[in-house]
Amino acid sequence: MAFTYFFRDMEVLECAVRHLVPLVSGRSRVVIWDAGCATGEEPYSLAIVLAERMGEFAFRNLGIIATDMDENGAFQGIIEAGEYTAEAVAAMPETIRSKYFIPVKDGRYYLLDERVRKRVKFLRHDLRSLAPVQDGFCMVVCKNVLLHLSHEERVGVFRMFHGAMEPGGLLVTEQTQNLAAEVESLFERRSGECRVYSKLELPAQRARNT
Ligand SMILES: C[S@@+](CC[C@H](N)C(=O)[O-])C[C@H]1O[C@@H](n2cnc3c(N)ncnc32)[C@H](O)[C@@H]1O
Numbered sequence: 001m002a003f004t005y006f007f008r009d010m011e012v013l014e015c016a017v018r019h020l021v022p023l024v025s026g027r028s029r030v031v032i033w034d035a036g037c038a039t040g041e042e043p044y045s046l047a048i049v050l051a052e053r054m055g056e057f058a059f060r061n062l063g064i065i066a067t068d069m070d071e072n073g074a075f076q077g078i079i080e081a082g083e084y085t086a087e088a089v090a091a092m093p094e095t096i097r098s099k100y101f102i103p104v105k106d107g108r109y110y111l112l113d114e115r116v117r118k119r120v121k122f123l124r125h126d127l128r129s130l131a132p133v134q135d136g137f138c139m140v141v142c143k144n145v146l147l148h149l150s151h152e153e154r155v156g157v158f159r160m161f162h163g164a165m166e167p168g169g170l171l172v173t174e175q176t177q178n179l180a181a182e183v184e185s186l187f188e189r190r191s192g193e194c195r196v197y198s199k200l201e202l203p204a205q206r207a208r209n210t
Contacts, residue, residue, distance in 0.1 A: 004038040006092050007045045009143055009174055015194035016172040017049050020139050030062045033137045035127060036145030037066035040079035043120045044112060048100055051116060065133055067125035079122045082112035130156045132164035140165055143174040151180060158183040162199055171197040
């Protein structure tokens with residue numbers, strides 16, 4: 001269930017970052033929720049793509065809250081250590097590996113650069129609680145997780161994400177995840193090439209703001 005790897009769904013991450021960078025340009029704080037992060041390869045891949053696209057100064061303002069129900073309580077230690085096997089980093093481009101990882105333990109493991117590790121904070125969280133870890137996120141990434149939930153649970157989780165996002169914030173799922181019909185009015189698809197959506201305001205909120 002915790003199957004993951006570095007730069008999985010790379011075209012989705014690239015597409016999400018293309019939409020995010022102009023949205024958050026000039027901000028002093030950029031906070032993203034990666035829900036269902038498993039052992040950290042996804043939030044760290046996202047952080048690396050953002051490090052490449054945001055510039056050093058803006059990157060220091062980034063915080064990724066990476067959550068998972070983490071059934072066996074093993075993910076926090078792995079993520080905080082930021083140390084992955086040589087096999088885990090083998091498939092990424094050498095330019096990225098040598099820029100962001102240092103070989104340790106006779107090259108059997110690779111340690112992720114502290115500047116990237118510092119941007120990601122892990123919290124144990126079950127999406128079925130329907131209680132967001134905080135609100136005001138400019139982006140929520142939830143890939144290859146919702147397929148484990150029932151339709152009713154998915155609807156609840158999409159509503160929770162909507163409530164946890166800033167107006168116009170971005171929701172990112174894997175390519176094969178459809179929005180449930182019950183929540184289609186809450187989000188607008190931003191791109192034909194990937195599943196990146198913008199949060200729409202509810203009609204009552206829209207009326208209050210006019
Ligand atoms: C297949 S992994 C996906 C990891 C990563 N998002 C990716 O795309 O590579 C699915 C993860 O979802 C987590 N998960 C499943 N149900 C969850 C729930 N109700 N709340 C939080 N995490 C959950 C699992 O623990 C697992 O780590």
